Amino acid sequence: MICKDQMGRALEFGSVPRRIVSVVPSQTELLYDLGAPVVGITKFCVHPEAWFRSLPRVGGTKQLHFDRIAALEPDLIIANKEENERSQIEYLAERYPVWISDIHTLDDSIDMITALGHLLQRNHSATFIAQRISEGFDLLEPLSPPQPAAYLIWREPWMVAGGDTFINDMLRRCGFRNVFEDLPRYPEINLARLAASGCRHVLLSSEPFPFAEKHIAEIREFLPDADIRLVDGEMFSWYGSRLLEAPGYFSQLLQLG
Known part of the structure; x- marks a missing residue:
């Protein structure tokens, strides 16, 4: 299976990832809601509390501990262009598949959710979450005039x-x-x-x-x-x-x- 992350990088997988390390708090919560097999998170991944209390922590979003990540033997790392340090992610990308998000808008978020759902074979859950988010924002009445x-x-x-x-x-x-x-x-x-x-x-x-x-x-x-x-x-x-x-x-x- 070949997929692209939001940086346009192509990643190839022989099977669905089963040992995921997430170094982005908001995406950690998403992975939980998708039912993804996450084995490691950062100290800032406070949601869900069950994972925050039980899963191994691999440092902060900008101060990752490579030895802790290696010990978890990940077959996928979920990162973000802005929240993580470029040099650290480049180091990890030389050793593991790293899927990097690049989020500036709500549409980018929807794309990220559906893309991860496809990669992890959680399409139904991802589509459900994305649709509910879109519907919620469609009903939001903004201030007018701005x-x-x-x-x-x-x-x-x-x-x-x-x-x-x-x-x-x-x-x-x-x-x-x-x-x-x-x-x-x-x-x-x-x-x-x-x-x-x-x-x-x-x-x-x-x-x-x-x-x-x-x-x-x-x-x-x-x-x-x-x-x-x-x-x-x-x-x-x-x-x-x-x-x-x-x-x-x-x-x-x-x-x-």
Whole structure:
């Protein structure tokens, strides 16, 4: 069996993979929901809890332990272009089949889900998950007209989601216009620049930096009239089966009063 990953790399398998190591949290959760035979995960793969508590951990997404991976004798590693370090994935790809996702939009996520379903011969489950996600987002009613917003992911330095991110697509589908969409990836800013951006909504993510109520007060000194709120980062950035829950969460979030 020959399949291509989202980087266009062709992978050949003599049989369906039976010992999978996942180094991407959102895809680990997807693999669980697909019923895939996963034998190793990262320390950030917190869903599902049953796997987080029981499966061997091979390090962090950007600090993988090659010896731990080797001990698991994987016949497939699931990785991601953005979340994993390129040099580490290249090292692993010389030794094991590595399927790499490249996710920027909801459509990319749907493609990833169905492709993994095909590779793992879990087509029915993958199609069911993909269809339910698509149907959920079809029912989502975005803000109209679009509202200018900023999505913060880090503090010291302050960092936001730029335009070339999956988060940006989620913001767009909610009816938010990312005021930093002209910047790539996750640029650094300061609060003065945030105040000058014209944003009316500031979303503080729960991950990777754990924003809290005290940070709302800090930002409000610069944007006294903005709507500033804490949001569940998994809903905006996990592009696996967590997307089944995202439309319902976004619908509640958009009740801005």
